[in-house]
Amino acid sequence: MSTGRGEAMKVRFSASPAAWGEWAPALRAALPEMRLEQEGPPDSFDAIIYAPGGDIDDFAPYAKARLVQSLWAGVERIVTNRTLTQPLARMVDPGLRQGMAEYCTGWALRAHLAMDRHAQDGVWRNDQVPPLASDRPVAVLGMGELGRAAAGMLGGIGFPVTGVSASGRAVPGVDVRPIDQLDQVLGRAQILICLLPDTPQTGNLLDARRLALLPQGTWIINPGRGTLIDDQALLQALDRGRPAHAVLDVFRTEPLPAEHAFWHHPAVTVTPHIAAATRPATAAPVVAENLRRAMAGRPLLHLVDRAKGY
Ligand code: NDP
Numbered sequence: 001m002s003t004g005r006g007e008a009m010k011v012r013f014s015a016s017p018a019a020w021g022e023w024a025p026a027l028r029a030a031l032p033e034m035r036l037e038q039e040g041p042p043d044s045f046d047a048i049i050y051a052p053g054g055d056i057d058d059f060a061p062y063a064k065a066r067l068v069q070s071l072w073a074g075v076e077r078i079v080t081n082r083t084l085t086q087p088l089a090r091m092v093d094p095g096l097r098q099g100m101a102e103y104c105t106g107w108a109l110r111a112h113l114a115m116d117r118h119a120q121d122g123v124w125r126n127d128q129v130p131p132l133a134s135d136r137p138v139a140v141l142g143m144g145e146l147g148r149a150a151a152g153m154l155g156g157i158g159f160p161v162t163g164v165s166a167s168g169r170a171v172p173g174v175d176v177r178p179i180d181q182l183d184q185v186l187g188r189a190q191i192l193i194c195l196l197p198d199t200p201q202t203g204n205l206l207d208a209r210r211l212a213l214l215p216q217g218t219w220i221i222n223p224g225r226g227t228l229i230d231d232q233a234l235l236q237a238l239d240r241g242r243p244a245h246a247v248l249d250v251f252r253t254e255p256l257p258a259e260h261a262f263w264h265h266p267a268v269t270v271t272p273h274i275a276a277a278t279r280p281a282t283a284a285p286v287v288a289e290n291l292r293r294a295m296a297g298r299p300l301l302h303l304v305d306r307a308k309g310y
Contacts, residue, residue: 146195
């Protein structure tokens with residue numbers, strides 16, 4: 001691909017040092033005509049590929065860049081950067097969708113089938129037959145790319161899924177409610193999956209009052225962001241046995257500090273932000289397509305709404 005000035009497109013890669021070895025071959029294979037570099041004069045680059053952990057804090061000198069393409073779906077660490085005036089695209093790719101749907105479904109089935117109770121522990125405890133999926137209401141907060149993927153897989157198994165989004169926009173096969181009906185949705189959710197972005201509006205959305213609305217026995221699964229739930233309120237609610245359990249993949253501080261109560265609470269399962277990784281094999285073609293669009297002046301994919309923050 002040429003920039004139209006007879007030169008190859010030059011792209012700056014800014015992510016953690018470890019990411020370069022993983023990403024560079026896949027990105028170059030997806031877009032062989034691009035010159036992908038880790039350094040160089042800022043005003044020489046046509047686009048930036050970005051992930052947290054990189055070395056760019058000030059985007060202003062990258063005056064020629066037509067696109068900043070995030071390798072992450074969550075963009076809360078970059079969206080408030082005032083030096084960033086270039087179009088910002090977030091990561092949406094099939095691997096992320098599939099990974100997140102599998103994560104949510106796997107942990108939802110652990111809750112639904114009471115695997116912890118029924119796995120062999122030396123006691124013949126056959127007094128409780130789990131209900132079928134069709135009798136187990138699931139709520140998914142966030143009906144974006146990942147929330148819809150999770151809802152689709154869970155609905156395919158037979159769970160009745162209610163979705164919640166800012167707009168309440170319709171999604172086939174899901175009973176979607178706008179955010180002002182959140183309290184009613186929480187009141188029926190036996191499995192609650194949080195897939196909202198981290199924005200000023202979603203911080204501590206699940207506070208003490210809302211946690212108290214959940215029915216007895218509910219499991220919370222949060223692969224969205226740690227800021228969505230008030231940590232202390234969750235611990236106190238878990239101490240009272242309601243919700244029954246929380247599976248947490250994301251935290252206010254990551255890695256989760258060794259002394260944090262979540263590590264030790266018997267009703268908390270911690271996973272290390274692995275719900276859905278951006279895999280170069282599936283994501284590099286998405287990045288390549290957006291870079292091609294940027295250079296051709298065509299509409300960009302997956303643009304972040306800077307005012308909304310996602
Ligand atoms: P999208 O931007 O596609 O979707 C976001 C959804 O949240 C939309 O349905 C939106 O509503 C809804 N929403 C936003 N703000 C509010 C609000 N205040 N109240 C109610 N609903 C709201 O995001 P994705 O689905 O792609 O990703 C969701 C999040 O998942 C990411 O932001 C990231 O934090 C997390 N993530 C976690 C990973 C992990 O490994 N743990 C991996 C990747 C992502 P509407 O449709 O009306 O706009």
